[in-house]
Amino acid sequence: MSARPLAPQSTIDLATRAGPVLILVVIVLVFGLLTPSFLAAESLSNTAKQASFIGIAAVGMVFVLLTAGIDLSVGSVMYLAPLVAGLLMRDAGLGVAAALGVCVLTGAALGALNALFIVGLRVVPFVATLATLFLFRGFGAWLTQSRQLDFPDAIRGFGLASVLGVPVPILVFAAVAVAAHVVLRHTAFGRHIYAFGNDPAAAVKAGLPVRRVQAAVYVISGTLAALAGFVVISQIGRLDAGFGRGREFDVIAAAVLGGASLFGGIGGAGSAVIGALTIQAVKAGLVFAGINLYLQPLIQGAVILFAVFFDGLREARLRALRRRVIRPRGV
Amino acid sequence: MTIRTMLLGTAGAAFALALAAPAAQAATICFAFQDLETEFWVAGHQAITETLTEAGHTVIERNAQEDANRQLEQVRDCIAQGVDGIILIPQDGESATTIVAEAQDNDVPIAVFNRPPSDLSRGIVVVADNEEIARQAVEFVAAEALEQIPDRPIQSLILVGNLGDPNAVGRRDGFYAALEPHGDRFATPIEVATQWDAATALANLEAAVTANPQIDLIFTSSDFLFPTIRSVLEPRGMWVPRGEDGHILMAGLDGDATACQLIKDGYVDATGVQDLYFEAESAMNAILAAIEAGETQPNEVIEDPGFALTSENIGEREMDMWGCVLLAEGFLER
Numbered sequence: 051m052s053a054r055p056l057a058p059q060s061t062i063d064l065a066t067r068a069g070p071v072l073i074l075v076v077i078v079l080v081f082g083l084l085t086p087s088f089l090a091a092e093s094l095s096n097t098a099k100q101a102s103f104i105g106i107a108a109v110g111m112v113f114v115l116l117t118a119g120i121d122l123s124v125g126s127v128m129y130l131a132p133l134v135a136g137l138l139m140r141d142a143g144l145g146v147a148a149a150l151g152v153c154v155l156t157g158a159a160l161g162a163l164n165a166l167f168i169v170g171l172r173v174v175p176f177v178a179t180l181a182t183l184f185l186f187r188g189f190g191a192w193l194t195q196s197r198q199l200d201f202p203d204a205i206r207g208f209g210l211a212s213v214l215g216v217p218v219p220i221l222v223f224a225a226v227a228v229a230a231h232v233v234l235r236h237t238a239f240g241r242h243i244y245a246f247g248n249d250p251a252a253a254v255k256a257g258l259p260v261r262r263v264q265a266a267v268y269v270i271s272g273t274l275a276a277l278a279g280f281v282v283i284s285q286i287g288r289l290d291a292g293f294g295r296g297r298e299f300d301v302i303a304a305a306v307l308g309g310a311s312l313f314g315g316i317g318g319a320g321s322a323v324i325g326a327l328t329i330q331a332v333k334a335g336l337v338f339a340g341i342n343l344y345l346q347p348l349i350q351g352a353v354i355l356f357a358v359f360f361d362g363l364r365e366a367r368l369r370a371l372r373r374r375v376i377r378p379r380g381v
Numbered sequence: 382m383t384i385r386t387m388l389l390g391t392a393g394a395a396f397a398l399a400l401a402a403p404a405a406q407a408a409t410i411c412f413a414f415q416d417l418e419t420e421f422w423v424a425g426h427q428a429i430t431e432t433l434t435e436a437g438h439t440v441i442e443r444n445a446q447e448d449a450n451r452q453l454e455q456v457r458d459c460i461a462q463g464v465d466g467i468i469l470i471p472q473d474g475e476s477a478t479t480i481v482a483e484a485q486d487n488d489v490p491i492a493v494f495n496r497p498p499s500d501l502s503r504g505i506v507v508v509a510d511n512e513e514i515a516r517q518a519v520e521f522v523a524a525e526a527l528e529q530i531p532d533r534p535i536q537s538l539i540l541v542g543n544l545g546d547p548n549a550v551g552r553r554d555g556f557y558a559a560l561e562p563h564g565d566r567f568a569t570p571i572e573v574a575t576q577w578d579a580a581t582a583l584a585n586l587e588a589a590v591t592a593n594p595q596i597d598l599i600f601t602s603s604d605f606l607f608p609t610i611r612s613v614l615e616p617r618g619m620w621v622p623r624g625e626d627g628h629i630l631m632a633g634l635d636g637d638a639t640a641c642q643l644i645k646d647g648y649v650d651a652t653g654v655q656d657l658y659f660e661a662e663s664a665m666n667a668i669l670a671a672i673e674a675g676e677t678q679p680n681e682v683i684e685d686p687g688f689a690l691t692s693e694n695i696g697e698r699e700m701d702m703w704g705c706v707l708l709a710e711g712f713l714e715r
Contacts, residue, residue: 100584196417288608334588
């Protein structure tokens, strides 16, 4: 049996693994060529800032996708959790920090409810989170009677603040991504998630706490969706009844675009970061280039379609590569 | 109740009498709305449900939560329940056409409130002249811009709504109609997609302002986006009231309480006003008349001409705008 040439395989592997990053780089360069001001520091900073909203929630979604699950309720959590915090700010005089805490805890509680349905009652994740999508939004609409909620001005001091010139939303996004990366790559819990996502039956046989792992990822997803909602609302200062509606698709798209697989076991915190940046770079680039508004959704859809198609090829390649390892390197 | 008072104040005397007295025949009305995501829809919903209920009618409410297919099913459900009439706030123009046809094919009279079907030939359609109202509001700020900036092309920006919504298209057309007579005095406008979503508007407007820092005039297709505009402009020192250096001329459309407050504060210069109470009253009046007459397929277009409330005429016309009435009642403090 002759040995296969190493160099070509390594190049293909590298391209396969770095595909999402390459797509992002190409998109940024293309729009930079069309409108050079797109590459200015302020422009790139704004792109990262606006990507933080979807990106933070996408980090949570990656945890869920790694277990081959799905969380369709994130858009409703983005609405309901900041709403609860805002009502307490308005009616109980809560400060910004306390409101942030309430918002995150509410998100965790909503995620725990998803976990209860999925792990406790064994409802399929798609159905369970589809139900809570309506449940959470309906509860929020009932609380407000569909009226907007104006937050106290102090909240905008948080959302529009910068630390050493870096906008707070970017800092929050970075902190979340780094923490998620550490959890996924350097803890037993992270290894259990990958093991479960790759082969649930084998994970059970190996004695891993699969029910606890599966429940935890939905709590994480709810928590981060709530945080994402708070980050945007703290910039605008107002929560409208339609806020977050349909965002679950953006969040899932960002995670998949960045390299997470819908079938579990593949992806990482970097997937969410790259995916969210890619989606926002496309959106911002279209604005910079002054593309016709009717064409913008077509171009966005085409980019996502291409990336998902690429993901299919990439996943097949990665599954072939990792036959002897639980967690593939570099994803 | 104040909403009722306002309705009575804006209605004609004959209609006021009709509302004040219990209807000759109590009807069951299905009120199917797509959602209530802005002040306009909340106030419209309140005006319609309270007035019908107080007049002795039964109102079955159905919220489609921005899902056109769900709304069609909800309307079918209403028809199956044997309602006497339907008032509809549709998700978009195409689905409205389908739902109107569904109701009329089942001999149930239907009135469409504010968001018109693509086909205006069927059903009672109460609609604001979005193009004309937008044109009036933009004309005011355009005239101000021409006076203030005589020596260079004026850069304008429009926040465009969901282009599947005929209202958004009409408002965009009105914006361009107002600038068109001035030819080269206005540079090509910057268009920013919002999809009627604050977070989308925030991201796209931030990108647009970063790419084009010199903006002289902003028109938002809905007043509910003013807080989003503020959050983009304020950190850049571009959220400045009238009369101070750096003020960006600003106009909107809807006539909500926030816009009223911002015109008073000097940050906004004009807003196109839909006469919400006229529209609500017209929809109810027409559907009740059809039910009373036993007419199952009434077809009529009732147009709300609207007007522009500006920094110049707010003294005289403030209380003609529904948002200013709500503001006076403390709407923003609740």
